[in-house]
Amino acid sequence: MPARGRTPRPMKVVIAGGGNGGLWAAHRLAGSAEVTVVEAGIDPGDPVPRRFLHEHGFPDCDWDYTDTDSGRHLVRGRVLGGGSTVNAAAGSRGQAGGFADWGEGWQWDDLLPALREIESDEQYGDREYHGDRGPIRITRLSPGPLERAFGEAAAAEGHADCPDHNAPGAFGVGPWPTNRVDGGRWGCLAAVAPLVRPRVNLRAQTLVRRILFDGDSATGVEIEGPGGVERLPADLVLCAGGAYGTPELLWRSGVDAPQIGVGLQDHPWVMLDVEADPDAIAQRPVSGSLLRGWLDDPADEYQVFPFSAWLYDRTASRGTWSVSVALMQPESRGRVTRGPGDRARISLGHLAERRDVDRMLTAIERTDAVLARMEAEGTIKIPPGSWWRGVDLERELRRRVETYNHPVGSCGIGRTVDRRLNVRGTRGLKIVDASVMPSIPNGGPNLVSMAIGLIGGSLALADAGLARTP
Numbered sequence: 064m065p066a067r068g069r070t071p072r073p074m075k076v077v078i079a080g081g082g083n084g085g086l087w088a089a090h091r092l093a094g095s096a097e098v099t100v101v102e103a104g105i106d107p108g109d110p111v112p113r114r115f116l117h118e119h120g121f122p123d124c125d126w127d128y129t130d131t132d133s134g135r136h137l138v139r140g141r142v143l144g145g146g147s148t149v150n151a152a153a154g155s156r157g158q159a160g161g162f163a164d165w166g167e168g169w170q171w172d173d174l175l176p177a178l179r180e181i182e183s184d185e186q187y188g189d190r191e192y193h194g195d196r197g198p199i200r201i202t203r204l205s206p207g208p209l210e211r212a213f214g215e216a217a218a219a220e221g222h223a224d225c226p227d228h229n230a231p232g233a234f235g236v237g238p239w240p241t242n243r244v245d246g247g248r249w250g251c252l253a254a255v256a257p258l259v260r261p262r263v264n265l266r267a268q269t270l271v272r273r274i275l276f277d278g279d280s281a282t283g284v285e286i287e288g289p290g291g292v293e294r295l296p297a298d299l300v301l302c303a304g305g306a307y308g309t310p311e312l313l314w315r316s317g318v319d320a321p322q323i324g325v326g327l328q329d330h331p332w333v334m335l336d337v338e339a340d341p342d343a344i345a346q347r348p349v350s351g352s353l354l355r356g357w358l359d360d361p362a363d364e365y366q367v368f369p370f371s372a373w374l375y376d377r378t379a380s381r382g383t384w385s386v387s388v389a390l391m392q393p394e395s396r397g398r399v400t401r402g403p404g405d406r407a408r409i410s411l412g413h414l415a416e417r418r419d420v421d422r423m424l425t426a427i428e429r430t431d432a433v434l435a436r437m438e439a440e441g442t443i444k445i446p447p448g449s450w451w452r453g454v455d456l457e458r459e460l461r462r463r464v465e466t467y468n469h470p471v472g473s474c475g476i477g478r479t480v481d482r483r484l485n486v487r488g489t490r491g492l493k494i495v496d497a498s499v500m501p502s503i504p505n506g507g508p509n510l511v512s513m514a515i516g517l518i519g520g521s522l523a524l525a526d527a528g529l530a531r532t533p
């Protein structure tokens with residue numbers, strides 16, 4: 064019991080990682096608790112520099128991970144705003160069925176209030192399943208000539224018109240919901256950091272080296288920043304380092320919770336590169352069309368979206384239109400294991416399950432049918448010898464499959480954390496990022512990881528018996 068007349072001090076919370084989950088948890092907690100956000104990368108500041116709004120590829124703000132299966136580099140934003148500062152700003156949130164195995168308290172209806180609170184949907188904000196007051200602005204960009212032709216070809220192949228991919232039960236072809244303002248990426252750096260900075264202690268360019276414990280209770284963190292190594296005491300530590308960074312931090316801290324790194328999932332995708340008029344491509348280089356189809360069952364969802372190859376790779380031709388095909392509810396799982404120096408050793412495990420291979424092959428076949436119609440109309444050219452029309456397609460698929468940059472689930476609910484996001488076997492330690500997703504949603508993890516941060520912040524307040532400030 065506090066001494067008579069003495070005001071109890073505010074709860075001290077340290078958030079390790081200022082990305083999607085971390086900034087949204089900070090937003091929820093600031094004002095009700097004394098919050099410090101520790102971000103290893105830079106804070107680019109406000110107003111957001113143009114490059115973080117309009118450019119792609121940030122080697123100076125990256126964690127430099129590698130997929131050990133393929134040897135390919137894995138991009139992970141090391142910058143305030145995390146993935147949402149470097150990503151493709153696709154704001155598709157997935158459908159209810161994609162959360163069916165998330166367990167009690169984490170079903171679609173449980174997540175929807177947070178998903179609504181995050182967003183202002185410019186076209187459909189008045190619908191009950193959308194928000195119109197959140198800082199993340201969702202819009203749909205007008206189609207260019209290639210998007211129109213793609214939509215017509217997909218319709219001729221039997222795909223429904225889909226004006227809002229975030230509407231319940233939506234499938235078909237239509238504009239990408241994208242978090243952009245004036246064409247620029249509108250992620251957590253642009254939209255959430257300005258709300259959080261004045262209300263928290265933000266330590267950028269500072270690494271959380273380890274979580275400190277007294278027995279099984281987290282008591283703070285050890286950080287290393289421009290001023291050297293320091294200890295920050297805390298009543299509660301929230302890990303928000305992402306699907307690779309959070310396991311690393313737990314290992315560095317000697318946390319022995321169950322199944323860390325087990326259960327990693329990612330959407331596998333491949334590119335079908337076709338040729339088109341560079342001026343037509345330039346009219347809508349990214350965030351144009353999205354086709355969501357399914358094979359035998361809605362759980363067999365695949366996504367197709369075209370974009371300018373040159374936008375992401377300056378060695379590519381401006382006339383290359385990359386048509387990506389991704390499997391949205393893969394069964395395969397990868398693993399993050401503890402590598403030398405407690406660095407994450409990542410095996411994405413794409414196409415480990417036979418069923419995923421078969422589903423990818425069928426999705427490619429269906430996509431090729433749409434592209435063939437476009438070619439017949441003269442809007443694109445499928446180069447002779449294209450890999451997906453050759454022999455031994457499965458071998459080529461396995462060689463070319465890569466990451467959609469959507470890793471989740473390395474510290475899943477029901478495995479490493481409980482339903483209130485507490486790290487099992489510890490006290491005063493929660494995880495509030497994409498690593499807790501029990502399985503990969505059938506949309507992008509961008510908005511869902513933000514929702515997890517917001518819910519994690521609410522759970523922390525509720526656990527402490529604190530009221531939420533508006």
Ligand SMILES: Cc1cc2nc3c(=O)[nH]c(=O)nc-3n(C[C@H](O)[C@H](O)[C@H](O)COP(=O)(O)OP(=O)(O)OC[C@H]3O[C@@H](n4cnc5c(N)ncnc54)[C@H](O)[C@@H]3O)c2cc1C
Pocket residue numbers: 079080081082083084085101102103104138139140141142143144145146147149150151152153154155269270271272303304305306308309312467468469470495496497498506507508509510512513
């Ligand atoms: C190139 C790319 C494109 C993508 N495109 C899309 C898309 O279009 N749509 C979509 O839905 N999803 C997309 N994603 C995925 C999406 O951005 C992520 O799922 C999301 O950012 C995950 O949020 P998070 O909070 O788990 O982690 P992050 O947003 O990655 O945040 C983790 C933060 O923690 C920091 N950190 C880590 N360890 C430490 C430490 N020890 N100390 C201090 N700080 C630390 C990191 O620097 C980072 O800022 C993309 C991702 C990438 C990389």
